[in-house]
Amino acid sequence: GEDVEQSLFLSVREGDSSVINCTYTDSSSTYLYWYKQEPGAGLQLLTYIFSNMDMKQDQRLTVLLNKKDKHLSLRIADTQTGDSAIYFCAEDTGGFKTIFGAGTRLFVKA
Amino acid sequence: DADVTQTPRNRITKTGKRIMLECSQTKGHDRMYWYRQDPGLGLRLIYYSFDVKDINKGEISDGYSVSRQAQAKFSLSLESAIPNQTALYFCATSDFGGTGAGNEQFFGPGTRLTVL
Numbered sequence: 594g595e596d597v598e599q600s601l602f603l604s605v606r607e608g609d610s611s612v613i614n615c616t617y618t619d620s621s622s623t624y625l626y627w628y629k630q631e632p633g634a635g636l637q638l639l640t641y642i643f644s645n646m647d648m649k650q651d652q653r654l655t656v657l658l659n660k661k662d663k664h665l666s667l668r669i670a671d672t673q674t675g676d677s678a679i680y681f682c683a684e685d686t687g688g689f690k691t692i693f694g695a696g697t698r699l700f701v702k703a
Numbered sequence: 704d705a706d707v708t709q710t711p712r713n714r715i716t717k718t719g720k721r722i723m724l725e726c727s728q729t730k731g732h733d734r735m736y737w738y739r740q741d742p743g744l745g746l747r748l749i750y751y752s753f754d755v756k757d758i759n760k761g762e763i764s765d766g767y768s769v770s771r772q773a774q775a776k777f778s779l780s781l782e783s784a785i786p787n788q789t790a791l792y793f794c795a796t797s798d799f800g801g802t803g804a805g806n807e808q809f810f811g812p813g814t815r816l817t818v819l
Contacts, residue, residue, distance in 0.1 A: 636795075638808075
């Protein structure tokens, strides 16, 4: 069945780059997403990539997509303490249903 | 004002009680969703609705029911709450293609439910 997997924790030092990885199973996914959840809040879309793209860059964020391996990654350059949050990988499976991973909790040490 | 609101934000109840969680949105979206979040399990879909006349079960609908009272309102009920329904519940909306990001979903702030 459809599944999205990601590691649960990542710890980095302030100023370093963070890389959060995700694997998914549905090869027909059209959009893949990264959502961010800050403490006490709901999820908010951080960035997304369309399935015909390999890479997308948005300021400090770089998304890489390897369709062959069904692997998605999110790189945050110059990680700040304000980036501490839970990051969810998600895939669209046909326009109406989105499958979310379990979320990666990013800790940023000052 | 928030686009997606949920009430209550926190609720503690006892086993066997009936509970209703409410969600309202001002985004004008047709699609609405209810999820629960558990540590290490991420978000799991309970129910979703594409318009007022359309209600669909998600992957974990047992023990829950929903009502779509209007385009802007989607409520979730636990008819007889049990302790393993203790979780964080999120309502979300979407307008497929409307933002250019596929089925981007907009989430409410969540309701923390504890069943004793």
